[in-house]
Amino acid sequence: MSENQKKHTLDPNTWIDKYADYLFNYAVTRVNNSDIAKDLVQETFFAGLKSAKNFEGKAAERTWLVAILKRKVIDYYRKINSNKGKAEVRMNFHQDGESEGNWLEERVPQTWDNDADKSIESEELKSAIDQCIDHLPEKYAMVFRMKTIQEFETEEICKELNITASNLWVIIHRARTQLRRCMEDNWFNN
Amino acid sequence: MFKKLKITCDEATSICDKSQYGEATVFQKIQLNFHFLVCKICSMYTKQNSEMSKVYKMKAKDCKEKKQCMSSSEKEALKKQLQELEA
Numbered sequence: 001m002s003e004n005q006k007k008h009t010l011d012p013n014t015w016i017d018k019y020a021d022y023l024f025n026y027a028v029t030r031v032n033n034s035d036i037a038k039d040l041v042q043e044t045f046f047a048g049l050k051s052a053k054n055f056e057g058k059a060a061e062r063t064w065l066v067a068i069l070k071r072k073v074i075d076y077y078r079k080i081n082s083n084k085g086k087a088e089v090r091m092n093f094h095q096d097g098e099s100e101g102n103w104l105e106e107r108v109p110q111t112w113d114n115d116a117d118k119s120i121e122s123e124e125l126k127s128a129i130d131q132c133i134d135h136l137p138e139k140y141a142m143v144f145r146m147k148t149i150q151e152f153e154t155e156e157i158c159k160e161l162n163i164t165a166s167n168l169w170v171i172i173h174r175a176r177t178q179l180r181r182c183m184e185d186n187w188f189n190n
Numbered sequence: 191m192f193k194k195l196k197i198t199c200d201e202a203t204s205i206c207d208k209s210q211y212g213e214a215t216v217f218q219k220i221q222l223n224f225h226f227l228v229c230k231i232c233s234m235y236t237k238q239n240s241e242m243s244k245v246y247k248m249k250a251k252d253c254k255e256k257k258q259c260m261s262s263s264e265k266e267a268l269k270k271q272l273q274e275l276e277a
Contacts, residue, residue, distance in 0.1 A: 012276060016269045021259045028258050038260060042268060049275055093200040101198020109235050119241060121248055129245055147211065148246045149253050154213060172211075173204045180235070180242055 007057040044069040080138040112188035132182035144175040
């Protein structure tokens with residue numbers, strides 16, 4: 001232990017017991033997949049150990065580890081964002097020409113069956129929603145979940161994933177229109 | 191004046207989505223309501239969107255109540271790996 005009270009030290013032997021759950025929870029609320037979250041936590045500890053000699057003691061141990069994990073999350077987002085060839089969301093509006101911005105005929109929202117049972121809180125409803133979210137391209141699912149399910153502030157998501165606010169709203173808009181349609185087909189009018 | 195108010199269905203539903211999080215501006219909301227006058231589809235989208243928001247809210251609540259952890263066996267395995275790296 002350092003003599004200087006203000007200077008923080010690293011003690012890798014205690015990392016797992018002290019921080020594994022905290023870091024795992026941090027990661028899983030962002031990537032929503034426990035296997036990926038575990039990988040990110042593992043990578044964080046490894047990277048921490050590797051660069052322990054560069055630790056200047058300015059930040060608390062946990063803060064320092066979280067900073068490493070944050071970079072891992074951004075790397076992960078960049079990776080799923082550049083998954084070329086992977087499905088984009090389905091377009092719902094004319095993209096150009098005279099009708100630009102109008103609903104595509106086959107994607108026009110339909111009225112929902114007026115069945116009260118359908119909007120009642122139930123396990124089936126929750127799993128139907130989960131399935132629809134899982135059908136979104138990963139990038140859309142991640143941003144949508146962070147904003148809507150984890151209820152992060154727009155600013156925080158933008159900062160963490162290094163995207164602009166207008167970028168975020170385009171993603172949210174596409175995700176929500178697709179989810180609405182998915183729930184229409186598989187739940188409300190099923 | 192009216193030209194500024196006129197928006198497409200794509201823009202209208204974008205504003206609608208944004209307002210689900212309380213983040214649409216006043217002017218955007220005016221544009222949206224103006225659009226409703228001429229578009230029944232988007233006005234229906236908005237009603238359904240609020241329904242969807244309720245469902246998402248319920249998922250969000252579920253999520254907050256659930257604390258996720260790594261199992262102790264996973265932690266032990268990780269400890270071993272870390273010790274090997276340290277050695």
